[in-house]
Structures are given as C-alpha cells and as structure tokens.
Amino acid sequence: MTFREEHELHGRRKGRNYGLGLILAGLIALVFGLTVVKVLELGDAAKFERFDRVVRPQIIPQEGTGE
Amino acid sequence: MSDISASDTPYEASMGDYFALLKPRVMSLVVFTALVGLLVAPVPVHPFIGFVAILCIAVGAGASGALNMWWDADIDARMKRTVNRPIPSGRVAPGEALGIGLTLSGFAIALLGLATNLLAAFLLAFTIFFYAVIYSMWLKRATPQNIVIGGAAGAFPPMIGWAVATGGVGIESVLMFALIFIWTPPHFWALALFVKSDYGNAGVPMLTETHGRDATRRHVIIYTLLLVPVAIGLGFTSIGGPVYLAVAVWMNAWFLKGAFDIWRRNDAACEADYHRVEIKVFKVSLYYLFAHFGALLIEAALRLYDIGGWS
Numbered sequence: 001m002t003f004r005e006e007h008e009l010h011g012r013r014k015g016r017n018y019g020l021g022l023i024l025a026g027l028i029a030l031v032f033g034l035t036v037v038k039v040l041e042l043g044d045a046a047k048f049e050r051f052d053r054v055v056r057p058q059i060i061p062q063e064g065t066g067e
Numbered sequence: 068m069s070d071i072s073a074s075d076t077p078y079e080a081s082m083g084d085y086f087a088l089l090k091p092r093v094m095s096l097v098v099f100t101a102l103v104g105l106l107v108a109p110v111p112v113h114p115f116i117g118f119v120a121i122l123c124i125a126v127g128a129g130a131s132g133a134l135n136m137w138w139d140a141d142i143d144a145r146m147k148r149t150v151n152r153p154i155p156s157g158r159v160a161p162g163e164a165l166g167i168g169l170t171l172s173g174f175a176i177a178l179l180g181l182a183t184n185l186l187a188a189f190l191l192a193f194t195i196f197f198y199a200v201i202y203s204m205w206l207k208r209a210t211p212q213n214i215v216i217g218g219a220a221g222a223f224p225p226m227i228g229w230a231v232a233t234g235g236v237g238i239e240s241v242l243m244f245a246l247i248f249i250w251t252p253p254h255f256w257a258l259a260l261f262v263k264s265d266y267g268n269a270g271v272p273m274l275t276e277t278h279g280r281d282a283t284r285r286h287v288i289i290y291t292l293l294l295v296p297v298a299i300g301l302g303f304t305s306i307g308g309p310v311y312l313a314v315a316v317w318m319n320a321w322f323l324k325g326a327f328d329i330w331r332r333n334d335a336a337c338e339a340d341y342h343r344v345e346i347k348v349f350k351v352s353l354y355y356l357f358a359h360f361g362a363l364l365i366e367a368a369l370r371l372y373d374i375g376g377w378s
Binding site for chain 1: 080
C-alpha cells in the first residue's frame with residue numbers, strides 16, 4: 001500500500017535522485033573518514049582530553065615524575 | 068486551474084548532463100598534475116587525506132568549468148565544437164550551471180581547507196576565480212593572448228598539490244606551475260594552426276585570426292624557447308634528478324625541433340602536406356607534458372629507495 005500517489009516526475013527524476021543520494025552518502029563517508037584520520041593522527045589522546053572540564057585523576061601530574 | 072505537468076518540459080537533465088558541465092577531460096589532466104605535485108613533495112601525506120585533497124582539486128576544477136560554461140553559453144552556441152554542450156543544447160538551464168558551479172566551488176574549497184591547510188584552499192579558490200572571472204569573463208573576449216592567461220589556471224593544480232603536502236610554496240612548485248603555464252600557448256597554437264575554428268564567428272579573438280598564421284608560428288617558437296630553461300631547470304631542484312633530466316633534454320629537443328619546423332613553414336607548405344608537421348607537434352606537446360610529470364613521479368619513487376635525485 002502506498003501512502004502517496006506516484007507522480008510521473010518521480011520516475012523521470014529517479015536516476016538523478018539516486019545520483020544525488022550517492023553523492024550525499026559519499027560526502028558523509030568523506031567527512032567521517034577525515035574525522036577518523038585526523039583524530040588518529042593526534043596520537044596521544046590525553047593531549048586534547050586534558051581540556052575536559054571534569055577532573056580526572058589519571059591525567060593529574062604525579063609528584064616526582066617531573067611532569 | 069492550470070496543470071503544470073511534466074509534459075511542459077520535454078527533457079529532464081540527467082546526472083550525465085550535470086557531469087558534462089564539469090569538463091571531465093580537463094579534470095583528468097588536473098588530477099594527474101595535482102597528484103604529481105602532491106606525491107613529489109618532501110612531506111608525506113596520509114593516503115586518505117591525499118585522496119580527499121585530489122578529489123577537492125578535481126571538483127574545484129570541474130566547478131570552474133561549470134562557471135565557464137554558464138558564462139560562455141552564448142559563444143558555445145555559435146561554435147560547432149561546443150554547440151552540443153549541456154547549456155547551448157538546452158539540456159541544462161544556465162541558472163542550474165551557475166548554481167552547481169558556485170556550490171561545488173564552495174564545498175571543494177571548504178573541504179580542502181578543513182582536510183589540509185588554508186594555503187591549499189586559498190590557491191584552489193584563486194584558481195577558480197582566475198579561470199571563471201579573469202579568464203572567462205574578462206580576458207577571453209578581450210585579447211588574442213587569452214590562451215596565455217587561460218594557461219595559468221591550468222598550471223595551478225601541481226602547486227596546490229604541493230601546498231597540500233608542504234603547506235607552502237617552493238621553487239619546485241613554482242617551476243611546475245611555470246612548466247604548464249609556458250607549455251600551454253605553443254600546445255594550443257599548434258592545434259589552432261591545423262584545426263579550422265569558428266572562434267572568429269563567436270567573437271573570440273584568436274591569434275591565428277587577429278595577427279595571422281605567420282605571427283602564430285613565431286609565437287610558437289618564442290614560447291617553446293622560453294619553455295626549455297624552465298623544464299631543464301626543474302631537473303636541478305630537489306624533485307629532479309638524472310632520470311628527469313634525461314627525459315627533459317630528449318623531450319625539449321623534440322619539441323623545439325617541431326616548433327622550429329613550424330616556424331620555417333608557410334601556409335602553402337601546410338596545405339600541401341595537410342598540416343602534417345603541426346599535427347605532429349601537437350601530439351609531441353601532449354607527450355611532452357605527460358613525460359615531464361611522469362619523470363618527476365619516477366624520481367619520487369626512486370627516492371623512496373634512496374636512488375633518485377642528485378644525492
């Protein structure tokens with residue numbers, strides 16, 4: 001059962017709509033991939049976790065370690 | 068009540084029509100030279116970031132092609148070679164081409180800036196501006212030196228590729244730019260000497276028509292002479308080496324001989340052998356560019372095994 005009547009225009013623009021859908025999906029994949037690569041390239045995650053507002057004992061410098 | 072039905076618009080543009088706006092053949096040269104610029108740079112780039120950068124450069128080049136087609140639709144409609152392009156043939160509305168050109172430009176520049184660095188994004192933005200505004204809108208219809216100026220837009224991609232990797236501009240990237248920039252005029256004018264164009268009917272001043280074919284032959288030899296030191300000089304930079312230099316010496320001798328032959332000819336000789344020399348030089352000019360950039364790539368590959376370059 002269809003909720004909307006199919007218009008002839010939908011059929012004619014089908015290829016175009018699929019194409020645009022693929023391009024948008026590709027853009028999402030690109031941004032996601034870039035995010036993964038950029039975050040992995042940061043190396044030590046603690047470098048940026050340090051700016052978290054929540055106190056976390058594991059990143060507080062230990063006495064006598066020279067940090 | 069009026070019914071606006073699909074039958075009012077007999078043709079619906081397909082993805083292929085929109086893709087044709089991006090001038091895919093020009094894009095392939097842009098991808099090749101930008102990739103070489105990126106790979107020969109001394110700073111390694113993550114493969115995925117490199118892929119995104121090349122994609123952005125290709126899309127940016129395509130976007131400038133769409134803007135060019137939007138602006139030049141009136142010229143394209145009057146020339147046999149271009150009359151079947153999407154806008155003059157009525158497959159794509161001019162406004163759509165403008166929208167696609169501007170949108171893709173924005174996306175390509177922003178994504179390149181986020182993925183790599185601001186200099187690369189700025190260079191891509193400048194390239195699009197240069198091709199669409201300085202060349203297409205301003206100088207193409209104003210001067211027979213339009214080919215020289217248009218060549219600059221095609222010369223930026225390796226410089227952008229280099230900037231993606233290094234974040235800067237170096238003598239190497241400037242010379243790669245200069246190589247394509249000075250190569251473009253003799254390459255195109257060799258073509259103009261044997262292809263009967265209708266640029267004149269379309270109101271575009273071409274050197275063969277404004278200054279004559281003899282003047283064009285002189286321009287071919289002058290620009291080829293200017294090209295030689297640039298091509299050879301690139302061989303002595305950090306991205307050059309013995310392989311590149313050997314290729315450059317051979318290809319420049321070949322191209323220079325061809326340009327000299329063209330210079331020595333006249334219209335009667337051209338007609339007599341159906342432009343044999345001009346056609347040959349045009350083909351040589353294509354090999355010329357691919358050989359130089361291919362040799363740079365070989366040098367970069369050899370450097371990975373510590374056998375490339377001058378060290």
